Amino acid sequence: MDFTFTDKEQAFYEELDDFLNAELPVDWGSKPVRWPHDYAESPMKDAKDYEVARAFVKKVVAKGWFTISWPKEYGGKGYSNVEQAIYDERMSYHRAPGGSSGSIAAGIVGPMLLRIGTLEQQQKWIPRIANAEISMWLGYSEPNAGSDLGSVRTSAVEDGDDYVLNGQKCWSSGAHNADYSWMIVRTDPDARKHQGVSFIIVDNKTPGITMRPVYNILGDHSFNEVFMDNARVPKENLIGGKNKGFYHLMKALDFERITLVGIGGFKRMFEELLDYVKNNTRNGEPLGKIPSVRSKMADIATKIEVGYMLFWRTAEMLDRDQDPNVESSALKVVATELARDMAEAAMEILGPYGQLTEDSEYSPIRAMVSRGFLESISATIGAGTSEIQRNIIAQRGLGLPRV
């Protein structure tokens, strides 16, 4: 095993890190209030910070890094998966806006279009995604289709040049802030359930689409219910062939699992916790001298290292054309359970101060731990529950039977 970066990778790592240190405001690390690897949309406290974020993303796009691993002819830099991973790691470490962990369009839809879109579709969508001009939400879940995505009922019926959509999506994270949906719909009601669904890109402004906000566990407007009532979507927006949706879904979910990890966020949050433990006392004793605290910190550090190992492993396998289907699900299970474990350990280490929900002189680490405690509930549920990941590992990875 060789864990060294190539000279080119190392140079990119340093260039990116220097860029992030130079271009992000000095106190940026304290602005986003997102626990590592949750699926919540957490609002920033100050509206001005959204302006800072937008301006920063433009600079990332100008560097060509927003779509770093895409082919050059599609506006990317043709970088390797390890370089993509370096980008994801550094961006998430710096809590920078525009990391692929923050972009469904660049992290999932773009790569899917490059794989299964027609030339016309690529020409229509890819430049706008690559320039961060449009954002997207994932239209997968429905009231009766959660883990069992093959049960989606939202119907798309051909009528002239359009599909007419009727149905309902739910747990639609960030749909209210996005421009388009990457949606899975039923295009053949008579086929067996996995053989009658398709991917389609749906404009949020389509007449017949309405949204109802759903407030998450923290009281934030994160989810939506989205209703389609005779919403007409041009046929040209159907991606990857009619009724072929489920065939492509596994790949789309792989991209979701790999790109949304934000592994650097764990390291950053751990460093904040470590800093707190080193510099504070409990009952007159340094926190860092308490055996149970030392043990918990070591345990979390080790689990973060496991996450990093699976993260790099997935990337370097992709670069060598190996299929990391076990590794990507293992990464998802490990990272999301770590999100909960780290919040739980931090809560125990901080004791009564961990429960504070508002920033004050008594709340350690900007009251992030109570947020993390709640937000991380989403981690092991979103993007395929831990149980679904284990099914994938057992069935796809170990060859155990589907019964």
Next chain:
Amino acid sequence: MNLDLTTEQKIMQASAKDFLSKHCHSDVSRAARDADEVYPLALWKQMAQMGWMGITIEEQYDGTEGNVQDLSVLMEAMGAASAPLPYFTTVAVCGTALQQSSNSVLKEALLPAIAAGDLVASYALIEPGNSYGLSNIQCAATAQGDCYVINGTKLFVEYARGADYFLVVTVVEGSGLALFMVDASSEGISLRSMPTLDYSKQCEVKLQNVQVASKNLVAIGDEAMALLLSVEQVAAVAKSAEILGAIQLVTDISVTYAKDRTQFDQPIGGFQSIQHHCANMAVEVDSSRYLTGMAAWKVAQGLPAQKEVSMAKAFASKAGVRICKLGHQIHGAISFCDEHDMHLFLRKSQSASMAFGDADYHNEKVAQSLGL
């Protein structure tokens, strides 16, 4: 970045697997357990011929000068075979200690013999009332002419009755720690068996006025401390690799069994409860594999490795037993029987978890390397 084995390591792994499956299957382990012979000598000699004893020994001492990553490949293979041999003690511990010693006379005398498979050595570290670490060594060495006289009691000395030499950790008044290679046939050494879980034929070793020539001094003072900390890293990586071999095998045989075993008119591997056990095993094996790989790589590169080594050993020490217990659960009652192999791996995993520091010991080292 490439987290696969190198081509040479893959070839060595395949040949080790092939050799061990033919010559060191589980019946050999059971027979060795019940035999008077301390370890299967013929098997040992065959392994020496394949170059396994000299894998990390410098070429000038007849070894092949491989690194800790190469050693890990063989330790992993031996973990999967539950091999009843003093390989870890001779090669990973004593060989490494000698390799790092500045006593070239001693190296010249012993390392070629180890490489040839003619010398078996074990380490004598833990003392009554002590556990891991070097903080309370009482075994005393006193200079007397061109000799030292050693007095003390050591515990958990693996394969002691088969060893030609013991690597004995002592204290010398005024100098601190001192390490000796002590001839096992020296006058004043007495052995008492203390059987342990993994059949590694451990003994209490009593040293009463044992005279050891000064030329057998491996290291003393700060040098001894540094050498022991370095040996502990190599040993911890080697034990993590051994556990990895055991739990990869346990996962493999459990998955196979889950596909074959039918209950309620279907393979039990179709039940999600069994699938999730298997998935958890696979995830933990992978996690352990790359943590151990990272630790071995850092040690091999000569980079600061304490944090990574301790993370790997702490993780493997817990994951090993956890995975074995899941393997038992999947196999059911047959795995509670001596004739079934599962218990060999459970025993090995538990014992290996306690060699050169358990999870708590290494967690504390991780905490220290975090600056706590």
